Amino acid sequence: MRKNPIVQRETLGAAVLQVRSGRATSRTTLAKALGISPSTTGLYVDHLIAENYLSESGLNQGPMGRPRRILSTQAEAGWFAGVEFNAQRVQAVGVDFSGSLRATVELLLPADVVTEQVIKSILTCVAKLATTMQGPLLSVGLGVAGLVDAQAGVGLYYAFIPDWNQVPVAEKIGSKLNVPVILQNNLRAIALAERWFGIGHGLNDYVILGPRSGFGVAMVQDGRVVEGAHHAAGEVGRWPWPLMGGAIDGQELHHALSAPATWRRLAGVDGRAKLPEDLRAGLAAVSDSAGPEWDAVCGDYARVIGLLHMIVDTGVFILHGPLTMLGERFCHSITDAACALMPALRNGGLKVVPSTLGDNAGALGAASLAMEAWAPA
Amino acid sequence: MRKNPIVQRETLGAAVLQVRSGRATSRTTLAKALGISPSTTGLYVDHLIAENYLSESGLNQGPMGRPRRILSTQAEAGWFAGVEFNAQRVQAVGVDFSGSLRATVELLLPADVVTEQVIKSILTCVAKLATTMQGPLLSVGLGVAGLVDAQAGVGLYYAFIPDWNQVPVAEKIGSKLNVPVILQNNLRAIALAERWFGIGHGLNDYVILGPRSGFGVAMVQDGRVVEGAHHAAGEVGRWPWPLMGGAIDGQELHHALSAPATWRRLAGVDGRAKLPEDLRAGLAAVSDSAGPEWDAVCGDYARVIGLLHMIVDTGVFILHGPLTMLGERFCHSITDAACALMPALRNGGLKVVPSTLGDNAGALGAASLAMEAWAPA
DNA sequence: GTCTTTTTATTCGAATGCGAAAAAACCCAA
DNA sequence: TTGGGTTTTTTCGCATTCGAATAAAAAGAC
Numbered sequence A, B: 001m002r003k004n005p006i007v008q009r010e011t012l013g014a015a016v017l018q019v020r021s022g023r024a025t026s027r028t029t030l031a032k033a034l035g036i037s038p039s040t041t042g043l044y045v046d047h048l049i050a051e052n053y054l055s056e057s058g059l060n061q062g063p064m065g066r067p068r069r070i071l072s073t074q075a076e077a078g079w080f081a082g083v084e085f086n087a088q089r090v091q092a093v094g095v096d097f098s099g100s101l102r103a104t105v106e107l108l109l110p111a112d113v114v115t116e117q118v119i120k121s122i123l124t125c126v127a128k129l130a131t132t133m134q135g136p137l138l139s140v141g142l143g144v145a146g147l148v149d150a151q152a153g154v155g156l157y158y159a160f161i162p163d164w165n166q167v168p169v170a171e172k173i174g175s176k177l178n179v180p181v182i183l184q185n186n187l188r189a190i191a192l193a194e195r196w197f198g199i200g201h202g203l204n205d206y207v208i209l210g211p212r213s214g215f216g217v218a219m220v221q222d223g224r225v226v227e228g229a230h231h232a233a234g235e236v237g238r239w240p241w242p243l244m245g246g247a248i249d250g251q252e253l254h255h256a257l258s259a260p261a262t263w264r265r266l267a268g269v270d271g272r273a274k275l276p277e278d279l280r281a282g283l284a285a286v287s288d289s290a291g292p293e294w295d296a297v298c299g300d301y302a303r304v305i306g307l308l309h310m311i312v313d314t315g316v317f318i319l320h321g322p323l324t325m326l327g328e329r330f331c332h333s334i335t336d337a338a339c340a341l342m343p344a345l346r347n348g349g350l351k352v353v354p355s356t357l358g359d360n361a362g363a364l365g366a367a368s369l370a371m372e373a374w375a376p377a
Numbered sequence C: 001g002t003c004t005t006t007t008t009a010t011t012c013g014a015a016t017g018c019g020a021a022a023a024a025a026c027c028c029a030a
Numbered sequence D: 001t002t003g004g005g006t007t008t009t010t011t012c013g014c015a016t017t018c019g020a021a022t023a024a025a026a027a028g029a030c
Helices: A009-021 A027-034 A038-050 A115-132 A169-177 A186-197 A253-257 A259-267 A279-284 A292-312 A322-341 A361-373 B009-021 B027-034 B038-050 B115-132 B169-177 B186-197 B253-257 B259-267 B279-284 B292-312 B322-341 B361-373
Strands: A054-060 A068-073 A079-085 A089-096 A101-108 A137-144 A147-149 A154-157 A165-167 A181-185 A206-211 A215-221 A316-319 A351-354 B054-060 B068-073 B079-085 B089-096 B101-108 B137-144 B147-149 B154-157 B165-167 B181-185 B206-211 B215-221 B316-319 B351-354
Touching: A009 A027, A009 A038, A009 A068, A009 A361, A027 A038, A027 A068, A038 A054, A079 A115, A079 A186, A079 A361, A089 A115, A089 A361, A101 A115, A101 A361, A115 A137, A115 A169, A137 A169, A137 A186, A137 A361, A147 A181, A154 A169, A169 A181, A181 A186, A181 A361, A186 A206, A186 A215, A186 A361, A206 A292, A215 A253, A215 A292, A253 A259, A253 A292, A259 A279, A259 A292, A259 A322, A279 A322, A292 A316, A292 A322, A292 B292, A316 A322, A322 A351, B009 B027, B009 B038, B009 B068, B009 B361, B027 B038, B027 B068, B038 B054, B079 B115, B079 B186, B079 B361, B089 B115, B089 B361, B101 B115, B101 B361, B115 B137, B115 B169, B137 B169, B137 B186, B137 B361, B147 B181, B154 B169, B169 B181, B181 B186, B181 B361, B186 B206, B186 B215, B186 B361, B206 B292, B215 B253, B215 B292, B253 B259, B253 B292, B259 B279, B259 B292, B259 B322, B279 B322, B292 B316, B292 B322, B316 B322, B322 B351
Parallel strands: A079 A137, A137 A181, A206 A316, A316 A351, B079 B137, B137 B181, B206 B316, B316 B351
Antiparallel strands: A054 A068, A079 A089, A089 A101, A147 A154, A154 A165, A206 A215, B054 B068, B079 B089, B089 B101, B147 B154, B154 B165, B206 B215
16 A cells, blocks of 8 residues: 555546546556656556546556556546537536446527526536436536636626626536536537547647537637637637628628528528428438539638638638538538638648537537546545 | 755746746745745745846835845846848847847848758857857747748748758757757747737737738737647638639739738739839838728738637737838728728727837747747756 | 566655745834 | 734745656566
């Protein structure tokens, strides 16, 4: 047995993250990943095993030498809640300590929803999850629509809920549940979801494309989610459209490239046409991928993505939202169109891919927030 | 006298930076800035004073309590060289340990310059500076034209020097001078120059606008210079132009908004017209700030800046290069035009300002690189 | 089998950084 | 002038972290 008690909460949390993500599988690799000495790492691991957060699950024999003692997270050590909402619904997921999705809940919101109802629905979702999850709830991540001050835990503004203004969400939820509550804008949460559950695994630079009721992007640069000086990074939906239009008629990008607008353009109906019940299904039914409408839409996406790419130099664009139903062919058409429009992109590894995550990416991202923020008491 | 010898080079360097920047003026404020305990900070300061890097320069009495013992950097402790080049010239500055500009050198390059000549000219500049600077040379910062891998210390590519390809500049220079050599793209170096010598002081988010022979931007987000996954962040010069043009005629943004192109447009001459000897003077002579050309140019700048602003959400755009000669009126016109074109910007604190730094901003930025990287032996 | 090589993990003394308390330096008021 | 209040700086013991050496665990050679 070792000697010292341990205190560095932060480092313990970081260690668990490394193990959970699979970046560190043994004491030695963990030491390297955390940048601390092997001896200290041993102490930390001992402590985490004693507290039942980690366990050893067999040996891993390399080409030679003493085999590594494989470290794993203990799934039963507790769970994380990830909740995301917009004006229509609340989605929530429960994720065990190993990072596996274990439960899903969805709650529809009435048309004239107000702040207090949203808060209550969030709490309801977490309570429902709690009935199926085992172990204690460790922390809650929240993907919040609209502008968010993540640091302060405050929802600043959301156009589709009238009284959603300077709402101290983290405090409101946290005081009821007595666990840490972490906020982030829901699109930026999705960026984290890709890191933990999707294509973003191991990537340090990528962009989430979020054409939904509006159009926004979330950027990850050098492993960090970009928030912006006024929490508004990636709000390209309000770009003027067309980009070079001389006359100012108030048209903005999301009028042309939001998910409903895209459907209308592809379906060849005008602005007054009723949207399908299920937009995803409607988009999946778009079969024509060669007509002039298709080319026009892909060209528009290509322009936006190309411009973005040249600014932030990321490379991978991950398409989210209903438009993922258009599949690979859509992403390919966009890539092709971008290279055709912008010579500068031809050698530059531009890649557009549809997300492999489903409709609950936001909730998964919120759960990722919770996981990343957690540290043992 | 205290007890312990000190070893954490990194922390010593960070401490000096805090003092030099004026963010920390006493042991206590330094402790807070560095996030280490006051007791340890005391040890570090003792060490730095003993080694003659810092000194105490009097007392600062607050409203009550024991007065702070003011810490200052020792100007004579050594000096930093900052060198910047492009295809035309090499500029270099010598900065003393307190961060004051002390010497300037410029060297013109021949029209058909090749890599080895550039390296030699850089060394010549440093040697010239050394004759006027006192104390030992501590480190060299290099603002490199074109694509740069800062981490590796390699100049990747620069269009205007034919054999500038995968040049291990840091190694080449460092091995001659036997001091650390730090590289960065020259526009990104300017971003650092603004932090240490200009408007960027205290700002965490801003963008450098660099219309010169081309057009690029450098971004600072959350205090960090953005480099991009392929070292190409901010290369907006290759945006297609006009942005929404249907036909692909290979026109790109820098054809319209580079410094020479801007002069031509404002002067009302066509592409074959000869440029003035001194572009800065030529631009300063542009008196008409109301005609249709002026509006067109400002509108174009406004578009670019507006789009950028909505992506990265920074707020302050600092104009660099020859166009600063157009002064405040140019920046105001751009801001006005941006707000007119993009309703979303009207409440959002968009600010465009001309840099107060002169022609040697790049060299100053390179010196900032050197200062930021230095740590005692 | 035993010994060498290689890699991982642990032991143990040394030292670095921290926290709490003390000291120092100043103001102000009585 | 003296004592209380306030803030900065230093002292000092303790605990955490590190580095180097050691132990452990396997593969392969002989």
